[in-house]
Amino acid sequence: MRSDVTSAPVAGPxxxxxxxxxxxxxxxxxxxxxxxxxxxxxxxxxxxxxVVLSVxxxxxxxxxxxxxxxxxxxxxxxxxxxxPHEVSWDAYADVFALxxxxxxxxxxxxxxxxxxxxxxxxxxxxxxxFARISFPGANALFVLxxxxxxxxxxxxxxxxxxxVNALGLVDTHWPLxxxxxxxxxxxxxxxxxxxxxxxxxxxxxxxxxxDGLGRWGIFWRIAFPLARPAVAAVAIFTFLKSxxxxxxxxxxxxxxxxxxxxxxxxxxxxxxGGPMWNVQLAATTxxxxxxxxxxxxxxxQFVQGLAHSGLKG
Amino acid sequence: xxxxxxxxxxxxxxxxxxxxAAQRDRAVGYLMVAPQVLGTVAFVIVPxxxxxxxxxxxxxxxxxxxxxxxxxxxxxxxxDPGLRDSLVASLWFxxxxxxxxxxLALLLAVLLDQKLPGTTTFRTFFFSPVVVxxxxxxxxxxxxxxxxxxINGFLASVGVEGPNWLRSxxxxxxxxxxxxxxxxxxxxxxxFLAALQSVPEEVQEAARIDGAGAWRRFRSITLPLISPTVLxxxxxxxxxxxxxxxxxDVLTGGGPGNSTTVLVYYLYxxxxxxxxFGYASAISVLLFxxxxxxxxxxxxxxxxxxxxxx
Numbered sequence: 257m258r259s260d261v262t263s264a265p266v267a268g269p270x271x272x273x274x275x276x277x278x279x280x281x282x283x284x285x286x287x288x289x290x291x292x293x294x295x296x297x298x299x300x301x302x303x304x305x306x307v308v309l310s311v312x313x314x315x316x317x318x319x320x321x322x323x324x325x326x327x328x329x330x331x332x333x334x335x336x337x338x339x340p341h342e343v344s345w346d347a348y349a350d351v352f353a354l355x356x357x358x359x360x361x362x363x364x365x366x367x368x369x370x371x372x373x374x375x376x377x378x379x380x381x382x383x384x385x386f387a388r389i390s391f392p393g394a395n396a397l398f399v400l401x402x403x404x405x406x407x408x409x410x411x412x413x414x415x416x417x418x419x420v421n422a423l424g425l426v427d428t429h430w431p432l433x434x435x436x437x438x439x440x441x442x443x444x445x446x447x448x449x450x451x452x453x454x455x456x457x458x459x460x461x462x463x464x465x466x467d468g469l470g471r472w473g474i475f476w477r478i479a480f481p482l483a484r485p486a487v488a489a490v491a492i493f494t495f496l497k498s499x500x501x502x503x504x505x506x507x508x509x510x511x512x513x514x515x516x517x518x519x520x521x522x523x524x525x526x527x528x529g530g531p532m533w534n535v536q537l538a539a540t541t542x543x544x545x546x547x548x549x550x551x552x553x554x555x556x557q558f559v560q561g562l563a564h565s566g567l568k569g
Numbered sequence: 570x571x572x573x574x575x576x577x578x579x580x581x582x583x584x585x586x587x588x589x590a591a592q593r594d595r596a597v598g599y600l601m602v603a604p605q606v607l608g609t610v611a612f613v614i615v616p617x618x619x620x621x622x623x624x625x626x627x628x629x630x631x632x633x634x635x636x637x638x639x640x641x642x643x644x645x646x647x648x649d650p651g652l653r654d655s656l657v658a659s660l661w662f663x664x665x666x667x668x669x670x671x672x673l674a675l676l677l678a679v680l681l682d683q684k685l686p687g688t689t690t691f692r693t694f695f696f697s698p699v700v701v702x703x704x705x706x707x708x709x710x711x712x713x714x715x716x717x718x719x720i721n722g723f724l725a726s727v728g729v730e731g732p733n734w735l736r737s738x739x740x741x742x743x744x745x746x747x748x749x750x751x752x753x754x755x756x757x758x759x760x761f762l763a764a765l766q767s768v769p770e771e772v773q774e775a776a777r778i779d780g781a782g783a784w785r786r787f788r789s790i791t792l793p794l795i796s797p798t799v800l801x802x803x804x805x806x807x808x809x810x811x812x813x814x815x816x817x818d819v820l821t822g823g824g825p826g827n828s829t830t831v832l833v834y835y836l837y838x839x840x841x842x843x844x845x846f847g848y849a850s851a852i853s854v855l856l857f858x859x860x861x862x863x864x865x866x867x868x869x870x871x872x873x874x875x876x877x878x879x
Contacts, residue, residue, distance in 0.1 A: 303686065316710060317701070319712075320712075378605050382601060382602045391595040400610070403613060407860075410833045410856060411857045412613065412620060413840070413853075517704075518702055518703070533712055558696075562756060
């Protein structure tokens with residue numbers, strides 16, 4: 257019995273993210289080789305090493321949150337203060353005073369939600385059909401779709417901008433919603449859904465057919481509800497991807513009330529273009545903390561879902 | 570599934586209606602894949618073809634020129650010192666990132682595999698930046714790395730004068746790499762951890778009995794067994810590293826000078842700062858060719874690995 261990380265592939269029954277684990281651990285002869293315990297001192301040293309290594313991962317978040325509460329006079333003080341001597345909420349008031357931050361927050365939120373829902377729909381439909389239904393040209397179409405995984409967003413940004421511009425959709429949210437749902441970003445989702453449905457036992461569907469369900473019925477009533485783990489993985493990485501999108505918003509959007517969060521965060525600058533640190537950090541804290549909170553609650557799903565997207569490249 | 574006589578009756582009925590049912594099934598199949606297929610054509614294939622077409626044009630949006638110019642943009646690329654610098658910057662970035670990222674990811678994975686107290690908490694720590702927005706993470710690090718920021722502040726309080734990290738060439742590149750490493754190393758760590766946990770313990774045990782020390786066992790047993798994962802993760806990290814954009818834009822703006830202007834950032838500048846859409850398209854084609862080559866290598870190694878497995 258090994259730890260609970262990702263040895264079990266995420267997307268359900270018999271997925272093969274073709275990489276990951278090496279040969280599966282032998283089943284029969286586990287307890288024989290119980291790991292010998294290291295001496296206490298060595299274990300202590302290793303834990304100390306882990307603590308030191310944690311600093312660059314954890315400290316920035318701490319520093320962000322505490323600095324956002326410091327008054328301007330304290331924020332760059334030497335020696336630095338690990339905890340604000342004097343707590344000031346001014347920066348948080350400025351976050352909303354200087355930009356339509358609530359509106360920008362809402363923009364990011366609703367765009368990411370729409371993209372996530374749309375991607376789940378498009379990807380499960382396509383993934384199911386590619387896995388289960390045989391129709392002429394299915395393989396060719398699948399290969400065509402996979403091209404989407406080969407093309408980094410930066411390669412097509414010029415023609416896409418041209419397209420969006422020609423349609424008069426610059427400075428609207430349309431390109432940030434429609435392109436990810438149907439274009440390259442959803443292809444990985446389709447791939448993962450297909451892998452899941454390939455591993456779903458056909459008998460489950462046979463039963464539905466006996467009960468007189470058609471193809472749509474089988475998909476909606478049987479296959480899709482069973483795909484919950486794969487859908488969760490897709491939902492997590494799709495939401496985060498949209499939430500974090502940066503290049504596309506700065507290319508397409510030009511007015512403040514349309515900005516999304518990553519773009520808005522960089523806009524808190526003074527008259528000379530220097531960043532207003534406390535305000536910027538307050539806004540950053542407001543964007544980071546909710547996501548971190550959800551992560552801590554649903555950690556397992558996050559790790560598995562993102563490990564999948566990490567395989568893409 | 571037991572084939573009892575009871576089950577025979579519905580089967581006969583499906584056989585009779587198979588013709589039209591199969592046809593309907595096919596139609597449903599096309600309908601189901603249509604959104605993804607049409608979307609891929611509209612937002613991937615067509616842009617890919619048009620970007621290649623644009624790259625053969627002299628096209629400045631501001632000047633309003635759009636003239637067929639053959640291979641001019643490509644010849645310009647060959648002679649452009651800015652492009653050469655950006656390729657060099659990309660190379661440094663990719664190499665630095667892969668080396669640091671893979672080494673650290675392996676180290677963290679090995680440490681987490683030791684069944685030490687608090688392992689779950691440490692795993693949470695190392696993974697948490699992965700879910701933090703990239704721009705947010707970069708802003709915080711930018712704040713830490715300012716000349717008068719946190720890192721130099723802490724250095725000053727122990728009497729060391731730190732460099733102005735983001736304003737001198739080598740340290741700026743190092744800063745961009747390190748920020749990216751800490752952001753995403755958790756992902757590779759998880760992939761390595763899964764690989765490590767698939768190494769059979771009996772092999773380790775046998776080597777231990779033969780008197781192999783910990784380092785020796787790692788070098789001679791663990792590392793070879795997980796090497797396919799290491800290779801795969803390295804290539805994926807390289808491909809991902811080519812797409813670095815937000816960190817550069819937020820942290821250094823490509824500077825100082827153009828020391829951190831990587832290929833994608835150069836492409837962005839050409840298109841959206843200098844309005845050179847034709848030339849930017851040619852750079853896009855170059856970027857695509859590089860990514861394609863790396864991906865083909867990745868597929869090949871993956872295939873070989875799967876073969877080794879069998």
